[in-house]
Amino acid sequence: MCPTKLYIILSVFLILFPFLTQARYTPPHRGGIAIYWGQNGNEGRLNETCATGRYNYVNLAFLNIFGGGQVPSLNLAGHCDPPSGGCVGLSSEIQYCQSLGIKVLLSLGGGIGNYSFSSTDDAKNFAEYLYNNYLGGQSNSRPLGHAPLDGIDFDIESGSVLYWDDLARFLHDFSRRGRKVYLGAAPQCPFPDKYMGTPLKTGLFDYVWVQFYNNPPCEYNGNITNLINSWNLWSSQNYIKKLFVGLPAATQAAGSGFMPPDVLTGHVVPAINRSPKYGGVMFWSKFWDDQSGYTTRIFNLV
Ligand SMILES: *[C@@H]1O[C@H](CO)[C@@H](O)[C@H](O)[C@H]1NC(C)=O
Numbered sequence: 001m002c003p004t005k006l007y008i009i010l011s012v013f014l015i016l017f018p019f020l021t022q023a024r025y026t027p028p029h030r031g032g033i034a035i036y037w038g039q040n041g042n043e044g045r046l047n048e049t050c051a052t053g054r055y056n057y058v059n060l061a062f063l064n065i066f067g068g069g070q071v072p073s074l075n076l077a078g079h080c081d082p083p084s085g086g087c088v089g090l091s092s093e094i095q096y097c098q099s100l101g102i103k104v105l106l107s108l109g110g111g112i113g114n115y116s117f118s119s120t121d122d123a124k125n126f127a128e129y130l131y132n133n134y135l136g137g138q139s140n141s142r143p144l145g146h147a148p149l150d151g152i153d154f155d156i157e158s159g160s161v162l163y164w165d166d167l168a169r170f171l172h173d174f175s176r177r178g179r180k181v182y183l184g185a186a187p188q189c190p191f192p193d194k195y196m197g198t199p200l201k202t203g204l205f206d207y208v209w210v211q212f213y214n215n216p217p218c219e220y221n222g223n224i225t226n227l228i229n230s231w232n233l234w235s236s237q238n239y240i241k242k243l244f245v246g247l248p249a250a251t252q253a254a255g256s257g258f259m260p261p262d263v264l265t266g267h268v269v270p271a272i273n274r275s276p277k278y279g280g281v282m283f284w285s286k287f288w289d290d291q292s293g294y295t296t297r298i299f300n301l302v
Pocket residue numbers: 045047048051093096
């Protein structure tokens with residue numbers, strides 16, 4: 001081969017080389033941390049939770065009685081007593097959290113409660129109740145005072161499987177009134193989730209924090225394979241926009257599925273954070289996070 005030809009081939013290669021390698025490299029996406037707050041009076045105030053700087057989303061847990069003609073009832077355990085107006089002071093704390101860029105959502109459902117809809121109208125009435133009492137609407141009996149929350153989280157684990165998709169649509173419609181209503185969902189990892197399977201297909205959920213715990217088929221068990229396989233199935237659904245790994249914040253926080261922090265940051269996050277759908281990690285709960293110090297160790301590594 002004559003030197004000129006070799007020179008040309010070499011030049012072309014050197015020019016293309018950076019593009020060839022860049023094409024293969026997708027930079028990892030930075031994730032956020034979502035935390036459940038509200039079910040233990042000894043987990044610090046809401047404003048203190050936000051002031052830690054470790055959380056990007058706070059789910060207030062739980063509004064756990066509603067539907068079927070029941071008077072909706074919020075339960076914030078030892079924090080404050082909603083029926084007597086004891087929680088209206090949370091408004092300034094909610095606004096403080098929002099001023100830090102933290103999204104504050106009201107979480108519906110949970111493991112203990114009584115919630116089901118009897119019809120589409122029942123779901124519609126409840127959506128209006130949520131709008132007027134927790135979101136951008138108005139009512140003279142707002143349990144958390146005047147501050148509008150950023151959205152509603154669905155942690156539906158019992159009762160009827162019907163009409164949750166209607167509730168999502170009605171809530172989303174309120175976004176047209178000038179303030180976006182964010183929707184979150186916390187399905188169990190076995191796919192599809194019994195309660196959230198149909199509602200998620202509306203494509204209206206902004207955040208899906210899957211519970212990869214208390215679910216042996218798809219949780220961490222000393223080996224990340226089952227969890228990663230399940231994550232890949234969830235993330236391949238085109239109606240899911242932002243997906244989070246939901247984990248217990250301490251071994252005692254769940255029956256099974258605890259993952260040591262170094263496994264999360266060293267193995268799981270690197271395996272999933274090149275996906276544009278990667279949203280970060282969700283933890284149950286602030287109380288258990290305080291006990292273990294979990295997110296203190298990982299918040300800048302996810
Ligand atoms: C939280 O709110 C309480 C009551 O208003 C206040 O005393 C405290 O200083 C606040 N803490 C932070 C971190 O803002």
